[in-house]
Amino acid sequence: MDRVADPEVLSSGPVETEESFASTDLQPGLTLRRLPVNRWKTASLTVVFRVPMRRETVTRLGLVPRLASRGTRELPGLTEMARFLDEHYGAKLRSNATKIGYCQILNFSVSFPTPSAIDPDSGSRGRWLVKKLLSFVWSCAVEPRLDQDGYPPDVFTHEREEQRRDIEAIVNSRPEYAMVRLMEVLSHGDPSGLPAWGSLSDLDEVGPVDTWEVWRKSASSSPVDIYVVGLEEDVLAEACSAHNWTFPAPREFRLESEIKRKPPAVPGEMIAVEDELPGAQTILCIAFYAGIDAAHSRFPALLMYNGVLGGFPHSKLFTEVREKASLAYFADTVINSWRGMVIATAGVQDERRKQAEELVVEQTRSIALGQVSEDELEKTRRGLLRRLMSQRDSPSSLIRRSLDWIVLGGPRTDEELARMLLRVTKEDVVEVAQESRPVAVYALRAVPSNASGRDAS
């Protein structure tokens, strides 16, 4: 049942919870968000920069997290950084570029065992650990190893090539590749529709000095959120007061970064695209446009529609496409809550892809015709409420939900969303189905390879 995620936005609902992050403004645009409850053995410090997607910056900024893991001013090499992390109880550094709606999200996160999990009497040693790791993760973000006015050229060239290889490697996961291609088809060149790494063709144009310059300015003008999980308030307060929140350029936070942007225009007519790549299974993706985004008052009805259609094992796609027709091992749907779309995906035999496509579209028609039982509706509602509650056990889900809400809007609390879900009627779901229309069908067709096989010795 595990499935690949839409690289842009997928969530069951951009909401905060009753245990939402307690926010403190450290500076304009620099917000500390601390989770006041702690039931975990893992603490984390996550620094998040939100930058609007722009063609001229996105590819350069996509490289920044890679470059951050190559060294800081104090720990200038791979081995020094890795040893530092090992020595701090196997702390893990994660830095990556992702995307929520129109925003490129640059994450720098360090996770480590809570001081009390290592030693209940850790006291000053625990405080020391938190200070060191806060300083470390901030340095990774804004104080990378530099060579005069930019990143060291050899390091930069290496990371740019690795980035190129990683982008090219998306083809190694066919469902992921299919989803990226579908988004490309739907975005028709709009930069806000680009993936988080930007554009492969732009990579040749970027260099160590201009990339640092773009990051220096973006970091200093973007909204920054520091998410903290698993630390006692006094320990965190001490670490924050001791920390110097310096930026690589004078801080010029601009509210412009917070202006919400619309997704690429929806195609007027349905687009059908087929790619052929050697492989065994054809991946079929169909985008249905509903025009209901996360901030829309009918978003809970879209969640219910998605659940009835393909979000659960009781959903129509699982029961009809997989269980009854035996067409696929996976057949499900996800929501893109920025574009207001539901996207269906299935892995099928190539010669049966048309049959699968028709069956998927038939399920949406059956919902539009009101063929939704009370049982389907209630199972979906309970499933959504369970997901909502279960996510409270996962700090990474809570961070993601908080960011979704900041960027996309929508119901702010679990309780609000839960109340809205409880009010969704069958008629609401049918109405969403009636208003939805397929806007793109993408098939990554499997064709026999010219040279597949194996040799042994």
Next chain:
Amino acid sequence: MTVLRRFGEEIAFAHAENGMAVFVMAKPGYRKKFAQVTVAYGANDVAFSLPDPEFSGNSVGHMRRVETPPGIAHFLEHKMFDRPRGSAFEDFSGLGASANAFTGNDVTSYVFWTVDEFGKCLELLLDLVWKPHFTEESVRKEQGIIEQEIVMYEDEPYSRLARALLESLYRVHPVRIDVTGTKESIRKITPELLYTCHAAFYRPCNMVMFAAGDFKAQDEALRLVEILDSTAPDKGSRPVRERPEEPPEPRQSSITVKMHVSRPFVSIGWKDRPAGDDGKKLLRREIATDLLLNILFGKSSPVFAKLYEGGLADDLGVSYEAWPDYAFAAVTAETVEPEKLLEEVLKEVDVARRSGIPASDFERAKNAAWGRYVTLFDDLDLIAESQCQLYFIGEDVFSYGDVLRNITLQEVEERLSVLDPRFLAHVFLIPDTLSSNSYTREDRRPRR
């Protein structure tokens, strides 16, 4: 009732009268409640024997021997969700829960997650594992679904790589056979065969349950034992799991696989002597070998920096798989120069075998491993899976930590013997002619 406690975690452990083991972990403040039932039955159990008069099959002495098509344990796992009136998936949905199942080489696990109705979900889970319902039609339909699962894995380079490595390392041991079986083997599966396998393995004495949530661990364990005592079938006896004698040398020294990927992949494996049924010995070996591999190839090792900065690999995956009847170590990477990477890895192994492991590297790796071990307790799924597997070798998730705490440099250095070139095999997965037969076609259709 035994209560295990470490660093603020508590796990209660008890046995039901029918022999089924129950573990309950208290997770105060968690919303999610979770339960797992694991059966000591996996893809490796293609042949087994049982002293059971109701058994069909070829008679060998006092035992009845049964041979089954590869992939049947996984097929059975899929079909266990069928109920006389629909699917258990839907029943879990009706309770607001979600469910899943996993088949490995040695065990099969069934899980559910819920926030309420834990009791009803548990009842359903137990009903699912003990009351099979198979029909000719549902088995036929499942063949189509699993065929698509098989081809999905054929398109995943890491699955192909792992499969090829096991095929190269093992001559006769069934671990060399794919968990899902083949399109041909699953066509041989019938309802009768599924019932036979279920009757043989899905017995309380061959199963373990793990639950976690905001429970009082001891109270919940007692309650689960009561439920098991009142609902579970008789204890039965464990089947004899057949494992052929496996020679120590690999079957093939190398395999090259071609598929449509963007760059080559390499997997280097060393076949180890299995530890047998001595759980403590197996655990010590596993922990010492994991430490060794991390010291040699982890991100803080000199060789990693050399390979990374030289453009040979951006990550090195290391693993040591240890079961009573088979064990192997592996290093896996994506690389532009597979031959060169292989050479560098083997060179590093050679140096370490001659000069040993620096004490400072050992201490640092152990410190990091301890921190990572403690944080695993936030991952309920992982702790459940680990505990259920450790139970079958007589250990638990806390004894893992105890061993890690007192493992010595000498033990780690002794594990260098695993990385013996005589027991080495490697797999190169290389791109077929990329883009030679790929193209895009786009058209616009009228709205439907």
